[in-house]
Amino acid sequence: xxxxxxxxxxxxxxxxxxxxxxxxxxxxxxxxxxxxxxxxxxxxxxxxxxxxxxxxxxxxxxxxxxxxxxxxxxxxxxxxxxxxxxxxxxxxxxxxxxxxxxxxxxxxxxxxxxxxxxxxxxxxxxxxxxxxxxxxxxxxxxxxxxxxxxxxxxxxxxxxxxxxxxxxxxxxxxxxxxxxxxxxxxxxxxxxxxxxxxxxxxxxxxxxxxxxxxxxxxxxxxxxxxxxxxxxxxxxxxxxxxxxxxxxxxxxxxxxxxxxxxxxxxxxxxxxxxxxxxxxxxxxxxxxxxxxxxxxxxxxxxxxxxxxxxxxxxxxxxxxxxxxxxxxxxxxx
Amino acid sequence: xxxxxxxxxxxxxxxxxxxxxxxxxxxxxxxxxxxxxxxxxxxxxxxxxxxxxxxxxxxxxxxxxxxxxxxxxxxxxxxxxxxxxxxxxxxxxxxxxxxxxxxxxxxxxxxxxxxxxxxxxxxxxxxxxxxxxxxxxxxxxxxxxxxxxxxxxxxxxxxxxxxxxxxxxxxxxxxxxxxxxxxxxxxxxxxxxxxxxxxxxxxxxxxxxxxxxxxxxxxxxxxxxxxxxxxxxxxxxxxxxxxxxxxxxxxxxxxxxxxxxxxxxxxxxxxxxxxxxxxxxxxxxxxxxxxxxxxxxxxxxxxxxxxxxxxxxxxxxxxxxxxxxxxxxxxxxxxxxxxxxxxxxxxxxxxxxxxxxxxxxxxxxxxxxxxxxxxxxxxxxxxxxxxxxxxxxxxxxxxxxxxxxxxxxxxxxxxxxxxxxxxxxxxxxxxxxxxxxxxxxxxxxxxxxxxxxxxxxxxxxxxxxxxxxxxxxxxxxxxxxxxxxxxxxxxxxxxxxxxxxxxxxxxxxxxxxxxxxxxxx
Numbered sequence: 114x115x116x117x118x119x120x121x122x123x124x125x126x127x128x129x130x131x132x133x134x135x136x137x138x139x140x141x142x143x144x145x146x147x148x149x150x151x152x153x154x155x156x157x158x159x160x161x162x163x164x165x166x167x168x169x170x171x172x173x174x175x176x177x178x179x180x181x182x183x184x185x186x187x188x189x190x191x192x193x194x195x196x197x198x199x200x201x202x203x204x205x206x207x208x209x210x211x212x213x214x215x216x217x218x219x220x221x222x223x224x225x226x227x228x229x230x231x232x233x234x235x236x237x238x239x240x241x242x243x244x245x246x247x248x249x250x251x252x253x254x255x256x257x258x259x260x261x262x263x264x265x266x267x268x269x270x271x272x273x274x275x276x277x278x279x280x281x282x283x284x285x286x287x288x289x290x291x292x293x294x295x296x297x298x299x300x301x302x303x304x305x306x307x308x309x310x311x312x313x314x315x316x317x318x319x320x321x322x323x324x325x326x327x328x329x330x331x332x333x334x335x336x337x338x339x340x341x342x343x344x345x346x347x348x349x350x351x352x353x354x355x356x357x358x359x360x361x362x363x364x365x366x367x368x369x370x371x372x373x374x375x376x377x378x379x380x381x382x383x384x385x386x387x388x389x390x391x392x393x394x395x396x397x398x399x400x401x402x403x404x405x406x407x408x409x410x411x412x413x414x415x416x417x418x419x420x421x422x423x424x425x426x427x428x429x430x431x432x433x434x435x436x437x438x439x440x441x442x443x444x445x446x
Numbered sequence: 447x448x449x450x451x452x453x454x455x456x457x458x459x460x461x462x463x464x465x466x467x468x469x470x471x472x473x474x475x476x477x478x479x480x481x482x483x484x485x486x487x488x489x490x491x492x493x494x495x496x497x498x499x500x501x502x503x504x505x506x507x508x509x510x511x512x513x514x515x516x517x518x519x520x521x522x523x524x525x526x527x528x529x530x531x532x533x534x535x536x537x538x539x540x541x542x543x544x545x546x547x548x549x550x551x552x553x554x555x556x557x558x559x560x561x562x563x564x565x566x567x568x569x570x571x572x573x574x575x576x577x578x579x580x581x582x583x584x585x586x587x588x589x590x591x592x593x594x595x596x597x598x599x600x601x602x603x604x605x606x607x608x609x610x611x612x613x614x615x616x617x618x619x620x621x622x623x624x625x626x627x628x629x630x631x632x633x634x635x636x637x638x639x640x641x642x643x644x645x646x647x648x649x650x651x652x653x654x655x656x657x658x659x660x661x662x663x664x665x666x667x668x669x670x671x672x673x674x675x676x677x678x679x680x681x682x683x684x685x686x687x688x689x690x691x692x693x694x695x696x697x698x699x700x701x702x703x704x705x706x707x708x709x710x711x712x713x714x715x716x717x718x719x720x721x722x723x724x725x726x727x728x729x730x731x732x733x734x735x736x737x738x739x740x741x742x743x744x745x746x747x748x749x750x751x752x753x754x755x756x757x758x759x760x761x762x763x764x765x766x767x768x769x770x771x772x773x774x775x776x777x778x779x780x781x782x783x784x785x786x787x788x789x790x791x792x793x794x795x796x797x798x799x800x801x802x803x804x805x806x807x808x809x810x811x812x813x814x815x816x817x818x819x820x821x822x823x824x825x826x827x828x829x830x831x832x833x834x835x836x837x838x839x840x841x842x843x844x845x846x847x848x849x850x851x852x853x854x855x856x857x858x859x860x861x862x863x864x865x866x867x868x869x870x871x872x873x874x875x876x877x878x879x880x881x882x883x884x885x886x887x888x889x890x891x892x893x894x895x896x897x898x899x900x901x902x903x904x905x906x907x908x909x910x911x912x913x914x915x916x917x918x919x920x921x922x923x924x925x926x927x928x929x930x931x932x933x934x935x936x937x938x939x940x941x942x943x944x945x946x947x948x949x950x951x952x953x954x955x956x957x958x959x960x961x962x963x964x965x966x967x
Contacts, residue, residue, distance in 0.1 A: 254512065255520045255533035257574070274473075355855060355909070357900070359862030367857075375533060376524055377459060384855060384909055386460050421519045428513060 116217030118195065119246070121436050126246070126415075130216040131192040133162075136224060138439070145186075145197065147224025148208035149174065149287055152441045162186055164199055166207025166322065170287065173314050202226040203237030204393050205288030206319060210240055218243030218410065225250065227393045228403070229261060232295040233288065233324050245409035246436070249417030250394040251372050258372055258396040264389045265296040271366060271387055272344060279342040279362040280387070283351035283369040286312050288393055290348050291319045293370050294326045296391070297346065307332035307342065309349035309358070351383070372396070401425060416441040447543045448572065450478055451486050452579035458590035462857045467592060471600035475627070484622025485546040487601065489583055491594040493621055496553050499565065499584040501527055507566050511536055528585055531569070532578035541571035546583070547622070553584055595692045605630020610646035610829045613693035617643050642685035644693040645712060645758055645766075646829025647678060650819060650836035658800045658820070658839070665824070667770070668795040668803055670810065671817040671838055672753055673728050673925065674718040675735075679752055679789075681707045688717070698738050703750040706788030711780065712758040714827075715792070718814070720751035722787075725814045728939070729927040752789045754781055755819075758827055766827040773827065807839060816924065817841045843922035844964045846956045847947055849877055850917040853899040854910050856884065863892060864899040864911065867943065869919060873934070873958040877915055880934045880961060886922065886942025894946060918947040918955050926964040934958060936965065 119126050125137040133143040140157035147153055147163075149170035154163075156175035160182045161168065171179050184190075186199040186209065194216050199209035204225045213220045221242040228237050251258070272280050284290040290312050297306060305328040308316060316329055332347045342362050351369060353359060369385045372392025380388040395403060400422065404412055412426055412433040419435040426433035457470045471490075475483050488494040508517050508531050517534065524530040549568065556564045565584065569577050582588050598616060601623075602609040607630060618638030619626050625636035676691040686707045688697045697704055700717070719726035719734065726748070734740055734748050757777040758766050765773045774794075781791050795818065797803040807818045817840035825835035848869035856865035866884040870877040887895065898917050905912040922944040929937035936958075 253520050253523055253534075254516050255524055255530060257533070257537065259574075354862065357862060357896075362862075365862075377529060378525055380460060382908060384462075384857060386462075386857070388460065418519075418523070421516055424513065424515050424519070 118213055118217045118220050118244070119222070121438065125438060126222060126436070128192075128195060128213055130194040131197070131213070133192055135211055135222050136441075138441075143192075144180075145211055146171070147202065147211060147222065148205055150205065150225070150285075153224060156180070160184070162190065162192075162197070164207045164209050167209070169318065170207055170315070173318060174287075200238050200240045201235040203228060203231055203234060206234045206291070206322060206324070208234060208288075210238075212240050212242060220244040220246060221407075221409075222246040222415075223248055225394055228395055228399045229258065229392075231292055231393065232299060233291040233319060239403075239407060241407065242409055244411045244413060245404065245407055246413040246415060247400065247404070247422075248394065248441075249400070249414045249419050249422050251392060251396050252400055252414075252418045252422040254397050254421065256372065256375055256392075256396045257398055258375070258392045259390055261292075261296055261391045262300060264370075264391050265293070265300045265302075268297075268346070268368060268387065268389060269300060269302060271368075272346060275366060276344045277363065279344075279365045280346045281354065281359065281362060281365045281367055282346060282348045282389070283354060283367070283371075283385075284348050284391075286315050286350050289370055289391070290350075291316060291324060291326060292393060293348060293389075293391060294329070295324065298325070298327050302346070303327060304346075305330045307345055307347040309347070309353050311350050311353070312348060354384075397421075404431065405429075447478075447482065447545055448549060448576045448579055449543050450474070450482070451489075451546055451583075452575045454486065455579050455582065455588065455590055456575060458592055462591070464596065467596060468600050468603055471592070471597065472604045475601065475604045475630075480624045480627055481622030482546050484624060484627060485550055487597055487623055488621035489588060490590075490592050490597040492586070493594075494550065494583075495621075496550065496584065496586070497558075499553070499561070499581075501585075503562055503565075504528065504531055504581070504585070507531065507562055507569070508534070510566070528581035529578055532574055532581055535569050535574075535577055537574075538570040540573050540576075544568075544571070549580060549583065594694055598693075601626060601630060608830075611635070614638070614644055614646050614829070616693055617687070617689075617695060642680040642682035642687045644678060644680070644687075644689045644695075646693075647676065647691040647714065648756070648827050648829060648836060649691070649831040650821075650838040651831060651833050653820065653837040653839050655800060655804055655839075658803075658837075661800075661820075663797065663799055663803070666820050666822055667774070668797060668806075669755065669792045669819045669821070670795070670812075670815045671819045671840065672716040672718060672725065672792075673814045673816040674716040674725075674731055674753070677715060677717040677752065678758075679703075679707050679713045679715065681709050681711060683710070696735070699734055699736070699740060700750045701740070702745045703752060703788055706752075706785045708784060709760075709780065711760040713752065713754050713777070713780070713789070714756035714758060715752045715754040715789075718751050718753055719748045720753075721749060725812055727814055727927060728925065729929075729937075749787070751787065753792050754789060755792050756827060769824045769826065770821050771823045803839075807841065810841070815841070840924075843924055843944075844926065845920055845922050845944065846871065846880075846961050846964075847918050847950060847954070848880065848921050849915045849952045849955045850895075850898070850913055850919055851877060851879055851915060852910050852912055853895070860892075863896045865892060865896070867895065867919070869921060869943075870915075870934075871956045871958050871961055878934045878958055880932075880936060880958070881921065881923070881938040881941040883921060883941045883943050886944055887946075891943070891946055895943075915952050918950040918952055920944045920947050926961065928965060934961075936961060 124139045126135040134141045135145045136153040142159040144158040145162045149167050154171050156179040158180045161180040162184045165185045189196050189198050196215045198212045202208040202210045204227050211222045219242045221240045225248050284293045366386050368387040370389040370391040373379045374388030374390045414435050415438045454474045461467050520534050521530045598612050602612045618640030629635050678689045680687045686704045719730045757773050820837040822835050851870045852868035853864035854866040868882045870879040902914040903911045923938040923941040925939040927937050
C-alpha cells in the first residue's frame with residue numbers, strides 16, 4: 114500500500130488528503146466526530162462534521178458555541194480529495210462509524226461501537242472497508258457480556274428482595290443511563306424511575322428524539338424524608354456516589370452498569386454491591402466476529418487492550434497494527 | 447443446584463455488611479433443599495474435605511482450550527486464576543442445572559488421572575458464574591468474606607437457635623448437616639456422637655474501677671488477662687483437639703501442644719508462644735496460626751503452650767456446675783504431671799482491695815498482659831457472655847495523636863460518607879501512614895470528618911481521597927507490633943478514632959519514634 118489515508122498525530126487520527134482529524138483530543142481546524150462522549154467530542158474546534166444527534170448533544174453539553182461552524186453528516190460528503198460517510202455504530206444516540214474513501218485504501222473508523230441491540234440508539238451496520246480502525250475497550254477473551262435483560266433481571270430481583278432500600282444505579286449520563294432505563298422498560302418495569310439532575314438534559318433530548326423512556330422524575334427531596342425512596346430505582350452518574358447527594362437515600366444498594374463489572378476486583382474496588390454487566394462496546398466474541406465478517410486487509414487498533422486483539426489477529430494470519438492513541442478513556446465519565 | 451450456589455457466592459462477594467451477608471445466607475438456607483444447603487454450608491466453613499484441585503491442574507486445563515498468550519494477558523488483567531478461567535473458558539451449550547451433591551461426589555470419587563477431564567467436562571456444561579462457583583468449590587478458598595463462624599451464625603439465625611448450642615454440636619456433625627437443618631426446622635436437637643466435642647466457652651463482660659466498687663473483693667479472684675488466643679483443649683479417649691473460643695478446630699496448627707494434652711478432660715486456657723518463662727508477643731503466635739502443618743523448625747522456634755484458666759471436665763467428672771473455687775482446686779491438681787513447658791497454670795493475683803488490683807493492673811510484669819480478669823469464686827462455668835460472674839478489666843488503650851491522610855467511602859448506611867480513614871504520624875519532616883480506622887467516632891463526628899474530607903481533598907486515587915494534612919485525630923489502639931509489610935514498620939491492633947483533636951495543629955501530632963515506644967517486642 115503506497116498511500117496511507119490516515120496517519121496518527123498528537124491530536125489524533127489525521128487525514129492528509131482531506132485535511133481533517135477524527136475525534137481529535139485537542140482543538141483543530143476541522144474535526145469529524147464519531148459520537149458525543151467527552152473523550153471523543155471536545156469543544157473548541159474550528160469546524161465540526163458529525164451526525165445531527167451528535168451535534169445536538171455537543172451543543173447540550175458545551176453550549177451552542179462549541180465550534181465555529183458545524184455541518185450535519187448526511188450521505189456522502191466530499192472533503193478535499195476524499196469522500197466521507199457516517200454509518201450507525203450502535204454505541205450511543207447519534208454514534209457513527211466514519212468511512213473515508215477516495216485516496217488509497219478505504220478506511221472505516223469505528224469510534225466506539227456495540228453490536229448488542231440497544232433500544233436507545235440505531236443499530237450498528239457493517240461497512241465494508243480495506244482498513245478497519247477499531248476500538249479495543251473490552252478486547253480480552255474474558256469479556257463476554259451477558260444478556261443485558263438478564264442483568265436487569267438481577268436488579269429487579271434485588272429491588273423485590275430489599276423493598277426498604279433504594280437502588281442507586283451508576284450509569285454514565287450519555288447512553289448508558291438511557292440504555293438502562295430502556296432495558297428496565299423492556300423488562301416490564303413501568304414505575305417512575307428517578308434520575309440525578311445531571312441526566313435531565315440528556316434524557317429530555319432522548320425523549321425528543323423518540324426514545325420512549327417513560328415516567329422519569331427528579332431524584333430530589335426538597336421536603337422529603339429518607340423513606341421516600343425506599344424500593345425506588347435511582348439512576349445517577351457514578352461520580353454522584355462520592356457526593357453528599359448519595360446521603361439522602363435509605364440504606365442504598367450501590368449498583369453500577371458497566372462492561373467492567375464482569376471482573377470482580379473491578380466491581381469491589383468501586384464499592385459496588387450489585388454489579389450489572391451492561392456494556393455499550395463490543396465484547397471479545399463480537400470484536401473477533403466483526404473482524405472476521407468484514408475481512409479487511411488490515412486492522413488498526415485505536416485504544417484499549419490492543420495486546421490481545423493483536424495476538425488474535427496474528428493467530429488468524431491477519432495484518433494488524435496498534436495506533437496507541439492517547440486521550441481516550443476506557444469509559445467516559 | 448450450582449446455579450443457586452453461584453448466585454449466593456456472587457451476593458456474598460459484593461456485600462460488605464455482616465448483617466446483610468447473614469440475610470443472604472438465611473434466605474439461601476430457607477430456599478434450598480438438603481443436601482444442597484448443607485454442602486454449601488460445608489464449603490463456606492471449610493469442612494467439605496475435597497482433595498484440593500491445584501492451580502497447575504487448572505493452568506493445564508486452560509492451555510488446552512485457549513491460546514497460552516491470550517490466557518496470560520487475560521490472567522494478568524483479572525488477577526484471579528479461577529475467575530480468569532471461568533470467564534475465558536469457551537462457551538459450550540450449558541447443560542441442565544447440576545446439583546452440588548453431584549459435583550462434590552464427582553470431585554471426591556474421580557481418580558486423580560481422570561480429574562482434569564471431568565473438570566473440563568463440567569466447565570463445558572456450565573455458564574460463566576457457575577463455572578466460577580464450581581472452580582472455587584473445587585479449589586477450596588471461596589474468599590467471599592464469610593468466616594466459618596458467620597456461616598454457623600446464619601444457620602442459628604435461620605432456625606432461631608442459640609449460636610452456642612450450634613457451636614457445641616458442630617464437631618459432631620458432618621456435611622451435609624441434614625440433622626442440623628432438621629433441628630433448625632423444628633425437629634429435635636441432634637445428639638452429638640463425636641469424641642472430643644467443643645463446649646461453649648464462658649466469656650466475661652467489661653468493667654472498670656467504678657463498676658468494681660459494687661462488688662466485694664473477698665468474693666472474687668483475679669488473674670492476668672494474657673494477649674494470646676483463648677482456647678479449649680480437649681482430650682477424649684485418644685482424640686485431642688484444640689478449639690478457638692468460637693469452636694473452630696485449630697488443632698492442625700499446633701501438633702506440639704496437642705502432644706502434651708496427656709489427660710482425659712477439657713481445659714480452658716490461653717494459647718501462647720512461650721519459651722520457658724518468656725511469653726512471646728501476639729504476632730509471634732500469629733505466625734503459627736494459619737499454618738496447617740507447621741514445619742519442625744517453626745515448632746521449635748515458636749513453641750506453642752497453654753496457660754490454664756479453668757477446668758470443665760476431668761475424667762468422668764463434669765465440673766461445669768461446680769463453683770470456680772472447686773474447679774480451680776481441681777485444675778491445680780490436674781496440671782500436676784503435665785509437661786510444664788507446654789501447660790502451666792494461670793497465677794491468681796494477690797489483692798485485698800480493688801485499689802490493690804488497680805495498682806497491679808497499672809504495672810503488669812509482662813508486656814503480653816492486656817489487663818486483668820476478675821471472677822466470682824462461686825461462679826459456675828456457663829457458656830456465653832453471662833453478666834455478673836466474670837469481668838475483664840482491660841488495660842487502658844494506647845493512644846496517639848495522628849494526622850488524617852486518606853479517606854474512603856463506606857457502605858450501606860454509611861454510603862456517601864467518608865468513613866474509612868488512614869492516618870499517619872511524623873517521621874522526620876514527612877507523615878508516614880500508620881493505620882486505618884473506620885469506627886470509634888460518633889455520628890456527629892462522622893459528619894464532621896466527612897465534611898472535612900470533602901472540603902480538603904487534594905488528590906483522588908479511584909475511590910480514595912488524599913486530604914490536606916490538617917486534621918488531628920486521637921487514635922486508640924490495643925497494641926503495637928512490628929510489621930515489615932507496612933512502610934512505617936509497625937501495625938496497630940484494633941485502631942479506632944477516639945476523638946477529633948480540633949485543638950491540635952498537625953505539626954504537634956505524635957512522631958513515629960514516640961509511637962514505637964508502644965512496641966511490645
